[in-house]
Amino acid sequence: MSGLLALLDDVAAIAKVAAASVDDVVGQAAKAGSKVAGVVIDDAAVTPKYVTGFKPDRELPIIWKITKGSLFNKLIVLMPALLLLNAFAPWVITPLLMLGGAYLCFEGAEKVFHWLYPHGDAHVEKDMSVGDPLHLEETRVKGAIKTDFILSAEIMTIILSNIEADSFWFEAATLAFAGVAVTVFVYGAVALIVKMDDVGVWMAANGVSAPGRALGRGLVKGMPKLLTLLTIVGTTAMLWVGGSIIIHGLDVLGLPWLYDEIHHIAVAVSPNSGFGEWAVTAIFDGIFGLVLGMLLIPVVTRVLAPLVAAVTGKERVPY
Numbered sequence: 046m047s048g049l050l051a052l053l054d055d056v057a058a059i060a061k062v063a064a065a066s067v068d069d070v071v072g073q074a075a076k077a078g079s080k081v082a083g084v085v086i087d088d089a090a091v092t093p094k095y096v097t098g099f100k101p102d103r104e105l106p107i108i109w110k111i112t113k114g115s116l117f118n119k120l121i122v123l124m125p126a127l128l129l130l131n132a133f134a135p136w137v138i139t140p141l142l143m144l145g146g147a148y149l150c151f152e153g154a155e156k157v158f159h160w161l162y163p164h165g166d167a168h169v170e171k172d173m174s175v176g177d178p179l180h181l182e183e184t185r186v187k188g189a190i191k192t193d194f195i196l197s198a199e200i201m202t203i204i205l206s207n208i209e210a211d212s213f214w215f216e217a218a219t220l221a222f223a224g225v226a227v228t229v230f231v232y233g234a235v236a237l238i239v240k241m242d243d244v245g246v247w248m249a250a251n252g253v254s255a256p257g258r259a260l261g262r263g264l265v266k267g268m269p270k271l272l273t274l275l276t277i278v279g280t281t282a283m284l285w286v287g288g289s290i291i292i293h294g295l296d297v298l299g300l301p302w303l304y305d306e307i308h309h310i311a312v313a314v315s316p317n318s319g320f321g322e323w324a325v326t327a328i329f330d331g332i333f334g335l336v337l338g339m340l341l342i343p344v345v346t347r348v349l350a351p352l353v354a355a356v357t358g359k360e361r362v363p364y
Contacts, residue, residue: 111193115197116225145202152283238275
């Protein structure tokens with residue numbers, strides 16, 4: 046009997062350790078995941094465009110296909126590669142982050158440039174000319190998963206760089222949990238967004254009360270504005286996050302001038318205010334991200350994109 050009680054005691058102790066480990070994983074994942082807010086918002090703002098033009102009954106299946114592709118990107122391709130790099134070549138992580146940050150600055154600046162100087166997009170026109178709905182769906186899903194891969198690489202790298210782990214397995218568990226949580230959040234939000242107008246139409250037609258029908262009409266009218274707001278917030282966040290990654294990376298690599306100058310200005314403008322200091326820093330990071338992104342537009346579109354197209358035989362497909 047005493048042996049059984051001792052065994053139960055050991056099992057209870059193991060369970061407590063396991064529960065504490067799970068709590069640690071969740072806590073670390075939440076802390077690290079909060080650092081990718083800008084990329085996540087942009088991901089949620091970008092994805093709804095991939096279901097534009099399809100029948101309502103195909104929207105959720107398309108989103109589910111993209112979700113599975115995103116999980117494959119994060120868990121099967123990116124996570125093992127990043128964990129190996131972090132274990133055997135951790136010095137690579139900061140340059141990878143900076144490369145991803147430069148990409149975010151470029152994409153954000155490209156959207157701003159498009160808003161300032163609206164122009165037609167040959168890729169979009171070619172996409173909309175596809176006559177076969179099944180082929181169009183396949184093409185859209187592949188394009189979305191490719192775009193997701195780039196954003197997922199940045200998300201997973203940022204998360205990994207913010208995990209405080211004592212062991213490889215704890216680091217892997219935290220990275221996996223955070224990656225899955227971000228994916229569920231992004232594509233769950235996307236599913237709600239793309240179906241909200243359908244819910245609004247149903248409520249407007251079948252609501253049992255006048256306020257309910259009015260709410261339905263409001264949802265239908267409000268969704269385009271919500272998508273526009275998400276795009277603006279996402280673009281702003283991309284420039285801020287991308288700029289801050291580059292500036293922080295320069296500091297880590299031994300070039301602290303810009304990081305220190307922005308910090309001194311933020312403290313001078315808003316002394317004794319943590320939020321004020323953060324806001325000023327974020328503004329300067331965003332301005333730097335926009336300037337860098339604008340400088341990268343001709344480099345990417347006139348030099349890198351044609352070079353990649355010549356090597357791969359495929360043109361770059363923008364958002």
